[in-house]
Amino acid sequence: MTRLTDPIEDFRLTRSGFMRVAAVSVGVLGAGGAASLSGSRALAAGPPKPTTRYPLRVPPTVFPASLTLTEAPTVVDLANGGKKPSNVWAYNGSFPGPTIVAQRGERATIQLVNGLADETITHWHGMIVDDVNDGHPRFAVPPGATYPYAFTIDQRACLNWYHPHPHMLTGEQVNLGLAGAFIVRDGVEALLGLPSDAHEVPLIVRDATLDRAGNLEYTPRNGGFEGKIPLVNGTRDPYLAVDSGLYRFRVLNGANARIFGLALSNGAPFTLIGNDGGFLESQVSLNRIDIAPAERLDLLLSFAGLSGQSVMLRDLRAGWDLLEFRVGAGGAGTVPTLGLPTISKLSTPVTTRTFSFDGMSKINGKVYDLNRIDFRVPFGETELWRFVTKGNAPHPVHVHGASFQVQSRTGGRGQVFPWERGWKDTVLLEDGETVEVLVRFDGYRGIYLLHCHKLEHEDMGMMANFEVV
Numbered sequence: 001m002t003r004l005t006d007p008i009e010d011f012r013l014t015r016s017g018f019m020r021v022a023a024v025s026v027g028v029l030g031a032g033g034a035a036s037l038s039g040s041r042a043l044a045a046g047p048p049k050p051t052t053r054y055p056l057r058v059p060p061t062v063f064p065a066s067l068t069l070t071e072a073p074t075v076v077d078l079a080n081g082g083k084k085p086s087n088v089w090a091y092n093g094s095f096p097g098p099t100i101v102a103q104r105g106e107r108a109t110i111q112l113v114n115g116l117a118d119e120t121i122t123h124w125h126g127m128i129v130d131d132v133n134d135g136h137p138r139f140a141v142p143p144g145a146t147y148p149y150a151f152t153i154d155q156r157a158c159l160n161w162y163h164p165h166p167h168m169l170t171g172e173q174v175n176l177g178l179a180g181a182f183i184v185r186d187g188v189e190a191l192l193g194l195p196s197d198a199h200e201v202p203l204i205v206r207d208a209t210l211d212r213a214g215n216l217e218y219t220p221r222n223g224g225f226e227g228k229i230p231l232v233n234g235t236r237d238p239y240l241a242v243d244s245g246l247y248r249f250r251v252l253n254g255a256n257a258r259i260f261g262l263a264l265s266n267g268a269p270f271t272l273i274g275n276d277g278g279f280l281e282s283q284v285s286l287n288r289i290d291i292a293p294a295e296r297l298d299l300l301l302s303f304a305g306l307s308g309q310s311v312m313l314r315d316l317r318a319g320w321d322l323l324e325f326r327v328g329a330g331g332a333g334t335v336p337t338l339g340l341p342t343i344s345k346l347s348t349p350v351t352t353r354t355f356s357f358d359g360m361s362k363i364n365g366k367v368y369d370l371n372r373i374d375f376r377v378p379f380g381e382t383e384l385w386r387f388v389t390k391g392n393a394p395h396p397v398h399v400h401g402a403s404f405q406v407q408s409r410t411g412g413r414g415q416v417f418p419w420e421r422g423w424k425d426t427v428l429l430e431d432g433e434t435v436e437v438l439v440r441f442d443g444y445r446g447i448y449l450l451h452c453h454k455l456e457h458e459d460m461g462m463m464a465n466f467e468v469v
């Protein structure tokens, strides 16, 4: 792993040396078709040519009972069908990992197998589970070992995700390919009659950097990893053949540090119906949505009347074309007006706490210590948590063990955006901003985490342990 330093705090990541990236890029290369990597890869100077696009990969679906998930190096074809092998790290050989689909009330029994050369543990981001199942770094297991998870899924229908969470190694493991979607369904969702099967598509959007041989390469900077190309579901330059009907897109920002500004090339709005913690109380039509690392969106999009046309999903921040929708014939359906469930509002906090995200490695002046409990929170009491920063934002702030409700943002962008209503587990804090949320831990007692989900900040120590007591 490349060593990160916080110039402000002069903190150094000393957990591992410089050899780690080399081990990925070179050590695994032998397994991955060196022959076909040696050909010329001239990046033509000259007139622009139309980008060749490849079919969007959709990860296989699995169920949480008796599931084995193995984290290991593997070889994939990022240009799905382009036949060029790339070394990545993946769950069960799939990049992104298989999509876990669960029903509320179901029991998850998942065996994690560590097929990496470093310790690892998996966190179910957004899932409310007891602490031995939460993937806290103190439970990381060494190479070759396994970790057994068993928990009952009891929360609203929503899109969550899973990814490694080992101490100081999260950024590298996620960036090299270890992440997957975890969809929770319930009876409320079933009654809405939303698009399903081929009309419900997970979109894991992230950035990536490839080495000269085309392998994923982790090149972190103190300010956060910035990849050179976008990937959607692990596919380069993807397209999706759609009919001219109604679709539901389950969007996750799976990037280490990058924020995306999503919009459609034809200027059509997205209909946002949900986010991190499930459905909003009312649908909202938006031309642009900014999504920070680890945030999720539940979007409806109708391609009615667009048969024969192409619509591009764009990132307005980097100016990237993320995904082309090639609209065919057939299909029906415009965006319906949904009766979305009401959300009970948290109110009257008993305690107020302020957390300052300082530099790139500290919360309230402290670098993370795996063995230190930073604060204790009474079970079942509503608290107001105020997030502030002394600089080096953006900091996407994430809480384990409960969802929260965003109350206000003052300074900076000065508002709570429509995609920040309802239940959230990650909220973006920009420089100059104060964000207040209400949170109540009424799921389980135990040790959970508060941290910056810019994974390079997390790995440098911008994380705290708290205990729900």
Ligand code: C2O
Pocket: 123, 125, 163, 165, 294, 398, 400, 449, 451, 453
């Ligand atoms: Cu998505 Cu503590 O993590």
Ligand code: CU
Pocket: 357, 360, 392, 393, 394, 395, 396, 452, 453, 454, 457, 458, 462
């Ligand atoms: Cu941060």
